[in-house]
Structures are given as C-alpha cells and as structure tokens.
Amino acid sequence: MAMEMWSNLGTLTATIFFLATMARKYLPRELYENFREPLRRIARFLSPYIILVIEENEGIRISDLYESVQIYLSTLSSSAAARLKLSKPQKATAFTFTMDKGQQIMDEFQGFNAWWTLRSRECKPPLFSRYNASDEKRHFELKFHKKNKARVFETYLPHVIAEAKILELKNRQRKIYTNKGGKSHSYEDRNRVWTPMVFEHPATFETLALDPEVKDDIMEDCRKFSQRESYYKKVGRAWKRGYLLYGPPGTGKSSMIAAISNFLEYDIYDLELTEVKSNTELRKLLIGTTNKSIIVIEDIDCSLDLSDRKKKAKKKSKEEQNPKKEENDNDDSRVTLSGVLNFTDGLWSCCGSEKIIIFTTNHVDRLDPALLRSGRMDKHIHLSFCTFSAFKVLARNYLGVENHPLFEKVEVLMKKAEITPADVTEELMRVSDDPTAALEKLIETLQRALETAAVKNEVSPENESVEDTLVAEGSPPVAVIGEGSSLN
Template identity: 45%
Template sequence: MMMMGKTWAEMGSSIAGLMFVLATLQQFFPHQLRTTLQEFLLAKLQQLSFVQKWSDRMVSFFSPHICITFPEFCGYQYNEAFTAIETYLSFKSSSKAKQLKASLVKDFKSLVLVVDENDIADEFNGFKLWWTLSVPKTQAVYNEEMSYYKLTFHRHQREIITKQYLNYVLEEAKEIQARNSQRKLYTNNPSGSWNGYKRRYMWSHIVFEHPATFQTLAMDPKKKEEIINDLIAFSKGKEYYAKIGKAWKRGYLLYGPPGTGKSTMIAAMANLLNYDVYDLELTTIRDNTELRRLLMETSRKSIIVLEDIDCSLDLTGRRKKMKEKMEDKETDPTKAGLTENEETSKVTLSGLLNFIDGIWSACGSERVIVFTTNHKEKLDPALIRRGRMDMHIEMSYCKFEAFKVLAKNYLDVESHNLFGKIKGLLEESNMVPADVAENLMSKSDIKDVESCLENLVQSLERDIKQKAKLKSEKNVFRPRHKFSYWVKFRNKIPTSSRMSTV
C-alpha cells in the first residue's frame, strides 16, 4: 500500500509539473509560435523510422480493414482494371447509389442513369465492401498524382475478396461492356491540348454509326470473300500468333483512285469485327515520342487508320528538303520557306515503322493497321512491304459485279434489260463506284429504275468519249518547222561567235 501510494504521489507530481510547464508556455509563448513548434516536433517525430513503424502497427491493430488501390495508369499504359471497375460500379451499383447522373443516349427511349458519387458500398456473399474514387484537384501529369479506386474490406475477407470478388467484378464488367458496347470513332487532339498523358485528352471520340457492311460494299465478290476470311482468321488467331512468335496485328494497304470506296471498306471492317476506329492525323504530332504515346493509348480490338499516307507527311524526303533549305538561308525556318508542319512535326519514317513492325508493335494486341493512298507508287517500299502491310487491296474502277451490288442497294433490282449494255460500257470506261452510285440515286421520292439506269448509260458513254479524246490528244504528232529549231539554236549562240552568211 505504501508503495502504491508513493507511485500515485510521483505520478501526481509529474502531472502537476507538466501542467505547470504547459501553463508557462501558454503564458509566455504566443499562439502562433506554439503552433509552429508543435508542427515542427510532429514532423520530426514522423521522420523517425521507429515512430512510423509504431504508428503503422497501431493503425493495423486498431483498424480491422484492408485497402487495395487501383490507379488509372500503370507506367505507360492505361490500367484496364480501372476501366472495368468504373464500368461495374456505374451500371451495377446505380440502384444503390444516392447520387446519379442522367444522360440521353441516341437511339435510347429513356434516360441512362450512372453513378455520380465517390463513395459506393457493395455486397458480396454477405460481406460488406466499400469503393472510393479519389480524383486529384488538378489535372494529373504523368508520374504525379492521378485518379484511383480504393477498395476497403475487413481483413478476415482477404481470401474471398482477392480470389473471388475481384474476378467477379472483371467478368461482370466484360458482360456489361458487351451488352452496352458502342463502337467509337477516335481522333487525336493536337499535342498542345494534352493535359498529362490521360487518354481522355489525347483522343476525342464520337459514337461510330457508319452503316457500311461487306454486303453493301461495291467490290468483286471473290475479292470481298478473301478479305472477310482474312479478317475473321485474324480475329480468332490469338493462339496462332503466339505460336509463330508474332505480335497479334494485321496490316492492310488500300490503294486506288478517289471514290473507289477505301473509307467505306474501313467502316465495313469495323462493323464486321466490332472494333473501334482510331483516325490518326500525323500532322498534329510533334515527334516520335508523342506518336508512341498516342498509339500506346489505343485500345485492344481497334483499327488504326492513316488515311492518305502519302499526303500526311513527307516521311522520306522532308528531312533532306529541310536541310537544304536551312543551308541556303541559315536563318529562321520561315525565311527558309518551310511549312508549318515542317517546322513543328519531327515524326520520321523509322519512328512510324518502329511501332508498326518494331519492338513497340508487341505492346498492344489485336490491332488492325490500315493505310490508304491514291498513289501507291509514291510510298516508300519499306513502309508497305509484306509483314507491315500484310495485304495490299486495290480499290479500282467500278466493274459489272460491283455495279450489281450498287443496283441492289440503290434500286432493289437484280436484273434489267439495260444490264447487258451497262456491262459493256463499264469494261471500256474508268468510272469509280462513287460516280456510279450518284447516277443510281433517285432524284425524287418516286424510285424510277428505268430513268436511273438510262442516266448511268449516258454518263458512261460521256466518260468513254472523254477518255478517247484525251487518248487521241496524247497521240497527236505535231511537226515543227525546221526554221523554228534553227532560230532557237541560233539565239543561244553569242553574237560575237555567229558566222556571217554569204
């Protein structure tokens, strides 16, 4: 008892001494100084390793919960788990959330409701879980603060959550995306408008609603069937590409005159495979690094399109041309006569090839790469060789088989007494499918098959006459008088060297 009384007396003395010190500090030290000293001491204590370990143990001892974080980005690549969680929570938890966001989607009869709150509760096998979305106050920059989902659950549920629940979330997200999938058409924003490396700022998109299919595509049926079989084999070829040691990608070169259906072919590919389309504009990209970032942010099951590749950038000759101009002027680029693209864009042929067929080509799977051009002969052979552009598809002038597809599409006819005449005219003319379709399109509400076909016959006859006229003008030989050649030759001779005529 005496010992206990002594202990209590010592404790009381210590508390009294502490109270005296605190009273003295409050009396002689201003409030701001006391606050600063407290913050300084706490900061120093937190830097000590044993203090951090002790605090972590205390938190884990008193808190029975475990947290798993799912960041929006993992290195260079977008974290697909983040998208899956976002999809799952938006559609599966909308019935439980207190705050919802409504939007009217095209072709939907009612409003679409999605979650519009950062904290969402979920339940799995009788267990309670909590999802929290953390969004930075300012737009994230690469390797700095970024958005992430945090999953919180009781530590006794670790096995069930990590082995069952997370797989359940991913599978549910896939099914939701499949049921509500809408193909998208993406285009790259100018690099100056990027805010960090976020996909939403690098690419803008709209819903892809092009109705073109291979059934409505004006092309020879045998060639069409060959392309369809190649696309389907590619989409099912994951194991085959892994077996032969190649990246799961396929390249298509579409070449031919304007109006032959190259863009329509791309739309038909997207609708057949159910892939998104990325329309890549090279002239807005500064250098190869930005090109790589853009291509790395394209999704799986996508078609990457570079239309008019011969006009997008002078990938082979621009460097030489720029060097020559700068050597002539040795001043600023504007005086050297360089265009805006030549001043800013440094995308090179090697940079483009490195992604199509180099090491970086293996960083994305199930991608179709399509080049289009009106002049195949202008392209660098290294750009279109086999293995990069695996299939070269010529989109040529309209022939009879392609015409029959257009007649079925526009006029709902499969045979007519003018078909024989049209077949002969198509063999002689160079009319593209777009011009044929324009003649078959009715100009009134009443579909007059006879007049539409007559208009096409007249247009074909005019085209043949024009073609023959141009050919005759090229073959005309125009002799020149011998005296005119002598005058030109004589004028080039200096006056002092001319011989006088007798």
C-alpha cells in the first residue's frame, strides 16, 4: 500500500512538472504568469525534499555561515564535483578546489544524503546607478529529505560549521585589509568594503628595538586583554581596547603594530581615513571588520582635521580679523571628529568583539583631548629615540653580536644623541658582515647627531666636543672615522 501511494505521488508530481513546462512553452506570457505561482506551490507541497538557501551577503557583510559552507565543501569538491575552480594561495603547499556555479555535490552524513549546489543570479543595477555592471548574487542551496529535517538542523549543520573552523585554523593565513578608493565595477569589489592581502610581516616582540620593561608591559597588556572576555561582559563594556602610539618618525610604530598582530594572531585592518567619504561609510567599515582584529589608523593627525577644538577656536578668532581661505586636502571627505569619536567609543563600536584600535601620530599635542581619553585610547605608548637597551636588540638582530668592545662608546653617545631605531638599523645593515666596521660607522653617525644638536641649541662643538663628553663619562676618546673611509 505504501509503495503504491509513493508511486502515485511520484506520477502526480511528474505530471505537474510536465504541465508547467508545456504551459511555459505554449501559453501567452500574461496567462502563464497567472498559473506559475500556484503550480510552484503545488510542486513544493508534493515534493519530499526541503531546500535551504544560504545567501552570501548579510547586509554589507559576508555571511559567516556562507564562508563556513564554502570552506567545508572545499574538502569535497575535488572528488565530488565535475567542474572545479582551482587556486593556490601564496606560499601554500597544496591546491585549493572550490565549486563552480551550477555544480552539485552530494555529501553522505550518518546514513542520509545532502546535496549542495552553488547558484548565482544576475541583478540589474538601478536606472540611475553610477555602476554600469550588473550585480551577481550568489548563494548555496542545501537539499535534503523532509524526514531528515531534525537531523540536519541538530547534527549536520553544526558538523559543517565545526569542520570549517578546524580547516580554517589549519590553513589560516594572517591577513591585512585595506579600504580601497575609487569606483569599482566588479561584483566582489562593490560588495566587500575591505580588500585582503596575506600578511607576512616578520616583526615580533623579540626582534623589536624597545626597552625590555616597556616591551614586557605591552605584551602583558595584550595577553590580559585577549583573556578577559567574561570580565568585559561583567562590567558592561565592549570587548575592545585602544592604543595610541606616538613619537618621532622612524621610532618603530608600524613594527610595533606588526609585532602585536603576530603576538595575538589577529588580522589587521589598515583604515585610510582620507578614502572614507562620510561618517556613514566609516560605520560600514567598522561593521565589516571581524573579531580578533586590529584596526589601524596611521598618522591620524595628517589624515583629517582632528586637532584640539579649543586651539582651533582661538585660531579662528584671529582669522576673523584677517579672513583668509585655507586649502583643505580632504574636501571630498565629510568624516568629522564626532564620527571618529563614535567609531572608537560610540554605540557602533560594540559591533563585534575582541578588537584593538590603534592610532599612530608624530604629534600627539595636535589631537583633540576627547580622542585621547580612556575608553577610546586606553593606553598611550611613547616610542622615542633609540636607547642603549634597544640598540643591543638591533645589534643582536643585524650583527649577530651580544657584546662588543665598542658598545661602551655607543652607550655613552646614545645618552646625549637623538637617533631613531630606523637610523641605527640603516647603519648596521650597511656592513652587517663586519660588526666592528658597522659599529664604527654608527659611532660616526652619533657624533654628527651630537654636533647637529649642539648647533641647533647654539652650543659650540668646541666647548663640548664628543671627546670631552666621553672623557667626562670616564671613557677613552673615540677614534673618528673620516667620511671617505671605506666600509668594506
């Protein structure tokens, strides 16, 4: 009896599909439109299968579930699909296979079958849109028998997500993202507000030219932040933290960011404020970031006018007496100080969790105090000129030496001279195969830095020479190497 019932049901379903095909082929379009939806409803009612649709986009973000399905199916594609898309990420050891549009993969799980299909549809742009190209909307379809509905939701889909996480961690490459400017005409560019690149910066805290005490303090702060999810939730605060890195150019602010990223294993979102046209777009970029990430705004004092409002008010009162139009390098951007403040500590800042926001600047005194307060920039890190302890790290990294007879002279000079770690690195790299020659060249550079500083301070070098400084410190005079001396 049951077999006969299913046989009759199959015949009825086939008849309905046949009638629908004939109606579409021979009936006038207007008449067919009246019958199409009722026929679809009948077919769905009679079909023993359920189809779930998983869209690629959730608003302006890529769906986490869509990406999980894509990762999971990559392990099945090479053996189950007839048409594949082949790729090989940079420095990856194996090829990656993904489904092509219209392909179907059958996955057998705990005694039942599930069918996955990648679909796409073209969506025409609005009549007055600035984009000429059509959008391509992609989605996965999951088809399974109705009797397996509970098992799919309770067991199968959690299995897909769990397996995707394992595969992602196994093959994960840290990435750096940028918000691109200009008009884009491709589907992916217009639907992804961030463009990723593989991030392989070698900087670590071990190689960072920084005083050990400061280095340990930053590492402990990062470690504590990453482990305090329950604490942030208990006190009612968004799980985020703000760092301000400030100091002269060449003191290692970018290397510090890379070291934090490698230490925490977080992705980096490098936000170029001059490319953001409005506060609304700024919020979209914030929403588009993932958890466990670092949002970086470098040289914030140069990106937008975020200077102290009190100072601007005084300046404006003087200019009212002698009005003069100032040039604005960011006429196309309407991002305001208020928008940046809300970005860092407003209602939208709680979208997502476990995020670090890092601002860098060479002139911290130019920034508005509201931007620097706790809750926005929780920790201020001053990266100053190179100290002797930082120099020893560079000497170990670039010259492979832990100690050297010339270290004493370098230490004495560094107490007086102002030189950045970048300048020290440049000198050490010139003759890295000869530590003595490299250190002598560095000493020469330090001497010139002292003499330059003496001139700026209107102190004659004859009154306080480099040799006098060394003798006063209890060290023998330094043998000055002439400009024409060979480094080889």
